[in-house]
Amino acid sequence: MPQISSTIAPFELNAYRNGEFIRVSDHDFAGRWNVVMFYPGDFTFVCPTELEDLANHHDEFEQLGVRLYSASTDSHFAHKAWHDSSSAVGKVQYTMLADPTHEFTRAFDVLVEQTGQALRGTFVIDPNGVIRVVEVHDDGVGRNAAELLRKVKAAQYIAAHPGEVCPANWDEGGETLAPTFDLVGKI
Template identity: 35%
Template sequence: MLTVGDTFPNFKLKAAKAGPEGLNLKDPFVEISNESDAGQWKVVFFWPKDFTFVCPTEIVAFSKMARDFADRDCVIYGVSTDNEFVHVNWRLNHAELKNLEIPMLADIKRELSAACGILDKNEGVALRATFIVDPDGIIRFVSVNDLSVGRNPAEVMRVLDALQSDELCPCNWNKGDDYLKPAA
């Protein structure tokens, strides 16, 4: 599995577009690559399968925080091994997913999931993994949960704030808290 300090893999995937006004069914797809949103921080989070139970809770939570992440020059990409048509169908049939503010990337060949080392050995789907990638494409944070346990987007934002501070941040540090100062 890729870890902190590794370069996030190159990728080019189709995605169901983000859209706070809902999906435009005349033009629902976009291509997103590692070069998209160049110069910005990225949160790339993977979920196992569409039309499941834990996944939409996380996707919606990340979407609700998309503007807060954008205020930090950070984009959010959600990824699963389902195709872009399944993503659109799920959005059309799940009330909370209709107006997502984040794109849903389709890793149907499992190339990105495999390159990240996060394919579940038994199910062949992406694990519930989260990567924070800096503007230079370097992974600065990785977290992987069991398939049955959702993650906390507020914690991902807390870690992003700490990473962007470029300071020593103690346990449970939050933006605005004091940094650690080594003795001189």
């Protein structure tokens, strides 16, 4: 599993975005915050609800300077067909990465070798290509884009405010903590 504070490996993939096939590489991640959300597969059941939820929050992520990517082991052709046929996935404006070789999915250690599909893995990556948030769970549990948005805001906050940390349930504008010797045992 990629470790927090590790740097993403170089990659180059085909992708589908807004009616076009494109190429995306690690160079496209440079200089801005990125979220990669792996999912098991196109034309499935929980996956379209997650992609739609993320699409419904797309503008909020954009306002934070965050570029969104979904990723599966399906081809970019399958992504287009799914986007064109599903009302939920049709809302997606962000880039849908295609990893039919499984190399990218393996690099993030979310590939289930027996099925050739990804686990539900979410990675928040800072402008230097460093992983700041990792969440991986079972296929049957869908994710919540609003919670992901909160985590991105927290990661951005602590990156901009060294020496401060965001406590549980922190929301933008909420109180943070400055871990010091004097704070030990006082919470």
